[in-house]
Amino acid sequence: MSATVHVGLAATVTGGVGASPLRPDGRLKVTGEFAFSSDLWADDMLWGATLRSPHPRARITELDLGPALRIPGVYAVLTHEDVPGRRLYGLEHVDQPVLAADEVRYQGEPIVVVAADHPETARRAVKAIGIAYDVLDPVTDPEAALHADRAPRVHADRPNLLRHVPIRRGDPHAAAAVVVTGEYEVGMQDQAFLGPESGLAVPADDGGVDLYIATQWLHVDQQQVAACLDLPADKVRLTLAGVGGAFGAREDLSMQVHACLLALRTGRPVKMVYGREESFFGHVHRHPARLRYEHGADADGRLVYVKARILLDGGAYASSSGAVVANAATLGIGPYDVPNVVMDAYGLYTNNPPCGAMRGFGAVQACFAYESQMDKLAAALGLDPVEVRVRNALHTGDRMPTGQLVEGPAPVAELLRLVQSKPPAGAADFPPGGTANTTRGEGVVRGVGYGIGIKNVCFSEGFDDYATARVRLELIGGRPAVLVHTAAAEVGQGLVTVQAQIVRTELGVDQVTIAPADTAVGSAGSSSASRQTYMTGGAVRAACQAIRTRLLDRLDGLAGELRLVDGQVRDADGGTVADVAELLGDEAIEETVQWRHRPTHPLDPETGQGDAHVQYAFAAHRATVDVDTELGLVKVVEIVTAQDVGKAVNPAAVTGQIHGGTAQGLGLALMEEIQLVDGKVRNPSFTDYLLPTIMDMPPMTVDVLELADPHSPYGLRGVGEPPTISSTPAVVAAIRAATGAALTRVPVRPEHIVGV
Amino acid sequence: MRVTCTVNGTTRTADDVWPGESLLYVLRERLGLPGSKNACEQGECGSCTVYLDGTAVCACLVAAGQAAGRDVRTVEGLAPEGELDPVQRAFLQTGAVQCGFCTPGLIVSVHDLLARVPKPTDPQIREALAGNLCRCTGYEKIMDAVRLAASSAGTETR
Numbered sequence: 001m002s003a004t005v006h007v008g009l010a011a012t013v014t015g016g017v018g019a020s021p022l023r024p025d026g027r028l029k030v031t032g033e034f035a036f037s038s039d040l041w042a043d044d045m046l047w048g049a050t051l052r053s054p055h056p057r058a059r060i061t062e063l064d065l066g067p068a069l070r071i072p073g074v075y076a077v078l079t080h081e082d083v084p085g086r087r088l089y090g091l092e093h094v095d096q097p098v099l100a101a102d103e104v105r106y107q108g109e110p111i112v113v114v115a116a117d118h119p120e121t122a123r124r125a126v127k128a129i130g131i132a133y134d135v136l137d138p139v140t141d142p143e144a145a146l147h148a149d150r151a152p153r154v155h156a157d158r159p160n161l162l163r164h165v166p167i168r169r170g171d172p173h174a175a176a177a178v179v180v181t182g183e184y185e186v187g188m189q190d191q192a193f194l195g196p197e198s199g200l201a202v203p204a205d206d207g208g209v210d211l212y213i214a215t216q217w218l219h220v221d222q223q224q225v226a227a228c229l230d231l232p233a234d235k236v237r238l239t240l241a242g243v244g245g246a247f248g249a250r251e252d253l254s255m256q257v258h259a260c261l262l263a264l265r266t267g268r269p270v271k272m273v274y275g276r277e278e279s280f281f282g283h284v285h286r287h288p289a290r291l292r293y294e295h296g297a298d299a300d301g302r303l304v305y306v307k308a309r310i311l312l313d314g315g316a317y318a319s320s321s322g323a324v325v326a327n328a329a330t331l332g333i334g335p336y337d338v339p340n341v342v343m344d345a346y347g348l349y350t351n352n353p354p355c356g357a358m359r360g361f362g363a364v365q366a367c368f369a370y371e372s373q374m375d376k377l378a379a380a381l382g383l384d385p386v387e388v389r390v391r392n393a394l395h396t397g398d399r400m401p402t403g404q405l406v407e408g409p410a411p412v413a414e415l416l417r418l419v420q421s422k423p424p425a426g427a428a429d430f431p432p433g434g435t436a437n438t439t440r441g442e443g444v445v446r447g448v449g450y451g452i453g454i455k456n457v458c459f460s461e462g463f464d465d466y467a468t469a470r471v472r473l474e475l476i477g478g479r480p481a482v483l484v485h486t487a488a489a490e491v492g493q494g495l496v497t498v499q500a501q502i503v504r505t506e507l508g509v510d511q512v513t514i515a516p517a518d519t520a521v522g523s524a525g526s527s528s529a530s531r532q533t534y535m536t537g538g539a540v541r542a543a544c545q546a547i548r549t550r551l552l553d554r555l556d557g558l559a560g561e562l563r564l565v566d567g568q569v570r571d572a573d574g575g576t577v578a579d580v581a582e583l584l585g586d587e588a589i590e591e592t593v594q595w596r597h598r599p600t601h602p603l604d605p606e607t608g609q610g611d612a613h614v615q616y617a618f619a620a621h622r623a624t625v626d627v628d629t630e631l632g633l634v635k636v637v638e639i640v641t642a643q644d645v646g647k648a649v650n651p652a653a654v655t656g657q658i659h660g661g662t663a664q665g666l667g668l669a670l671m672e673e674i675q676l677v678d679g680k681v682r683n684p685s686f687t688d689y690l691l692p693t694i695m696d697m698p699p700m701t702v703d704v705l706e707l708a709d710p711h712s713p714y715g716l717r718g719v720g721e722p723p724t725i726s727s728t729p730a731v732v733a734a735i736r737a738a739t740g741a742a743l744t745r746v747p748v749r750p751e752h753i754v755g756v
Numbered sequence: 757m758r759v760t761c762t763v764n765g766t767t768r769t770a771d772d773v774w775p776g777e778s779l780l781y782v783l784r785e786r787l788g789l790p791g792s793k794n795a796c797e798q799g800e801c802g803s804c805t806v807y808l809d810g811t812a813v814c815a816c817l818v819a820a821g822q823a824a825g826r827d828v829r830t831v832e833g834l835a836p837e838g839e840l841d842p843v844q845r846a847f848l849q850t851g852a853v854q855c856g857f858c859t860p861g862l863i864v865s866v867h868d869l870l871a872r873v874p875k876p877t878d879p880q881i882r883e884a885l886a887g888n889l890c891r892c893t894g895y896e897k898i899m900d901a902v903r904l905a906a907s908s909a910g911t912e913t914r
């Protein structure tokens with residue numbers, strides 16, 4: 001699968017930008033040798049375990065650690081009183097206890113941590129702890145939480161309204177000939193990465209701690225852990241361990257502080273690995289949402305106005321809810337040009353599980369609602385669903401409801417036409433429900449649906465978003481070689497491959513090594529918001545360019561256009577000017593660069609106006625389904641998708657992201673939901689929380705457009721999130737087309753289709 | 757208790773095994789073979805798939821004592837040291853590996869499928885792998901990997 005890309009004049013770099021070289025960690029991953037965070041081991045290692053609240057809201061009235069401490073093999077039993085520094089942490093608001101003090105605010109909240117010499121001993125010690133609660137009525141309805149007279153405060157010191165983002169554009173009282181309204185609901189989705197939360201904390205001789213951890217952002221972990229341990233940052237050193245998927249669930253801390261506390265207390269390495277059930281309580285989830293929309297259009301189907309109200313349940317702690325609310329609001333009418341917008345998005349505290357980042361980040365919930373509305377509008381007007389979308393499609397030069405100008409390509413109509421133009425799907429491999437379904441086709445109907453979505457790339461609203469890269473060019477064995485050192489988290493997306501590709505293209509050097517990611521180099525920012533190829537890729541490229549400048553400076557007096565290709569400096573005609581190895585000699589060139597995208601700005605708190613986003617990305621889906629109308633079962637027969645990626649830096653990785661993102665959107669449409677009753681999770685297992693299997697996924701056709709963004713490295717556009725956003729509404733639209741059922745809630749359940 | 761079994765062709769013994777431990781725990785934590793992954797602990801995800809006397813099983817569902825005296829083959833034992841099995845190579849070449857956590861279990865499952873059905877149809881592949889969850893790939897490139905491993909190009913080095 002290795003390919004070559006032409007760079008400059010008659011020159012080739014194997015495995016550069018635009019090629020799909022094999023991932024450098026792939027061999028270790030297929031042989032089982034790749035060390036994930038749960039695979040780590042140290043001499044004398046202890047195992048940590050966590051006592052968690054069984055109640056969504058309660059006061060702790062008694063706590064007796066004695067029975068746990070008396071168990072042989074137990075080395076430490078720690079509570080909030082053992083947290084030496086700040087006892088709270090959080091990404092946007094520091095509101096979440098490391099260990100609960102006297103009140104618990106969600107089921108699964110950590111209260112006590114234990115270290116023992118066997119994981120089972122640690123679990124038994126947790127069970128032996130004496131604890132009593134005064135159980136309180138939980139706040140579980142976000143609508144009630146919004147009103148002070150209908151629900152108590154989840155946090156005594158602040159109102160339940162976490163954030164309200166209003167957006168006002170044009171005339172709030174605009175009227176239209178055709179009006180469609182709808183209320184929609186999105187269930188709580190789990191990221192369900194396969195590699196559970198885990199890590200190894202090793203106490204160091206200098207009084208600090210070394211933490212080997214699966215995370216999305218080493219430095220934001222370091223900052224929070226150091227504050228809680230009351231240690232300077234340089235004594236809390238983090239190294240990225242193998243990450244078994246992320247999808248947003250590793251943005252917040254889970255066991256980081258706990259393992260470090262236990263290691264520092266016992267003086268021994270401590271490993272913590274969550275089981276699957278604990279993992280469901282160990283990370284934030286996608287915000288469940290209630291959405292109310294009113295779309296007004298003229299007789300030709302041109303949107304006149306959109307009014308929307310979005311309620312996002314943030315759960316017990318803030319996590320990144322504020323940014324999720326802003327995304328839902330600013331992207332909440334979709335990739336459409338609408339002159340008049342009244343949008344209000346709210347994030348609430350409740351005693352439900354905390355919600356935060358998950359792939360799509362606020363854009364997912366809104367897209368299900370606005371795309372459902374576009375189908376409703378098409379039906380009201382007697383228009384084709386694609387036609388009504390194309391008539392309202394956003395174009396370059398249009399303005400978002402925030403007033404932000406859409407610069408660069410916005411191929412909304414093109415993406416829709418592309419997926420529509422594909423030949424219709426053939427017969428399905430399986431009937432709905434799989435081979436166990438005995439139907440002979442009676443009651444099975446087919447439908448086709450469309451969806452398109454919009455996502456911001458990188459961090460928004462004025463956040464100082466940067467990435468750091470250290471790149472070193474030197475001779476190894478007489479040949480030029482490059483070492484790249486960043487703190488960027490490889491979470492499966494292929495960032496390690498991409499960094500090397502960029503170096504090969506920029507410096508013309510084949511031999512590139514990516515050093516392990518750690519906090520010995522500056523922050524790379526988060527592997528989230530579809531930003532890491534853009535940001536760390538941008539930083540690596542900038543560092544390479546600085547190295548090239550210094551290298552070429554050694555060619556005294558030679559000017560003109562010079563390129564680094566195949567270990568040589570070449571002029572514009574392709575002639576060799578110098579050999580990189582000779583130019584370098586024994587003197588390595590190293591550059592560390594902190595790289596930023598163009599600045600963004602806060603939203604006006606009253607009107608929601610502002611240039612808050614860096615870049616917009618778009619993807620469209622067409623889904624074809626067979627539905628067994630008697631059993632309410634759905635088989636997705638085929639998905640066709642198209643996405644503009646600006647530049648496919650690694651085409652194989654790009655399609656892999658599009659496939660995987662589409663699958664997560666299909667999961668939300670059909671099966672994935674954390675089911676809550678009175679604030680308690682009913683299905684914290686892979687038996688009861690359903691994920692799409694290979695039987696559920698259809699063949700996928702992917703079209704990738706490469707319309708360069710003038711502001712980004714190589715013109716690239718973030719890839720990871722857009723495919724997750726529009727596949728959900730496309731699948732649901734297909735079921736509606738097949739059955740006529742209204743389907744206002746995801747995931748769609750059999751009873752919604754059958755109508756019982 | 758003491759558990760002795762053959763693992764990847766070698767007789768291995770684990771001491772002080774607690775009766776509640778699974779074969780997966782013994783492999784990972786006592787025998788230094790962490791290639792088989794623990795993602796669900798209840799046989800739903802297939803990440804811990806190994807051969808037990810030639811049958812593909814979820815190692816998390818096998819009590820350690822049940823493995824005594826039997827033959828276990830893990831992802832680490834599919835190919836000689838320094839080499840790749842055609843299934844492993846196919847996963848690598850088709851981009852079927854992203855985070856890689858499901859990969860070892862999937863590779864053993866595919867290895868088992870191709871041993872039984874050398875030229876599987878797409879529906880046969882999907883049925884055979886229905887017990888292996890992957891959260892990254894949407895399975896599309898995993899299908900490619902199985903097709904490649906089953907093709908003459910994939911097997912000629914077998």
